[in-house]
Amino acid sequence: MATNKVSSGDRISVVKAGVKAGDVVVIGNLKGVALIDTNANGETVIETRGVFVLPVLASGGGYDEVIFIGDNIFVDSDGNLDMTSSNLFFGIALETAQDGIVSEIRVMVV
Numbered sequence: 868m869a870t871n872k873v874s875s876g877d878r879i880s881v882v883k884a885g886v887k888a889g890d891v892v893v894i895g896n897l898k899g900v901a902l903i904d905t906n907a908n909g910e911t912v913i914e915t916r917g918v919f920v921l922p923v924l925a926s927g928g929g930y931d932e933v934i935f936i937g938d939n940i941f942v943d944s945d946g947n948l949d950m951t952s953s954n955l956f957f958g959i960a961l962e963t964a965q966d967g968i969v970s971e972i973r974v975m976v977v
Contacts, residue, residue, distance in 0.1 A: 878902065881913055882909045884905055888901050891921060892913045893945075896955060897915070900919045924968070958976040960974060
């Protein structure tokens with residue numbers, strides 16, 4: 868058995884100021900959802916896998932900007948979720964959302 872494994876990688880402590888529990892966090896290609904507010908040392912813990920209810924803008928995916936179950940969801944460097952494929956892949960929609968509207972939907976982070 869490997870003796871050098873540190874963790875499963877599902878929960879990671881990161882340094883990022885101003886984060887609140889439930890926020891989408893992006894640091895380079897690392898992405899997840901904050902489980903706790905940033906502490907006095909500037910650290911928070913993010914979960915990199917799982918299903919979360921998150922605000923997603925049904926826009927950026929072309930002429931048909933309705934989010935369907937199974938659609939890819941992407942995140943920009945500010946943590947905004949939408950369908951813009953030039954952004955970092957974030958996860959998969961588990962609910963639908965209407966065109967041009969920010970909706971709170973279930974998203975599977977992968």
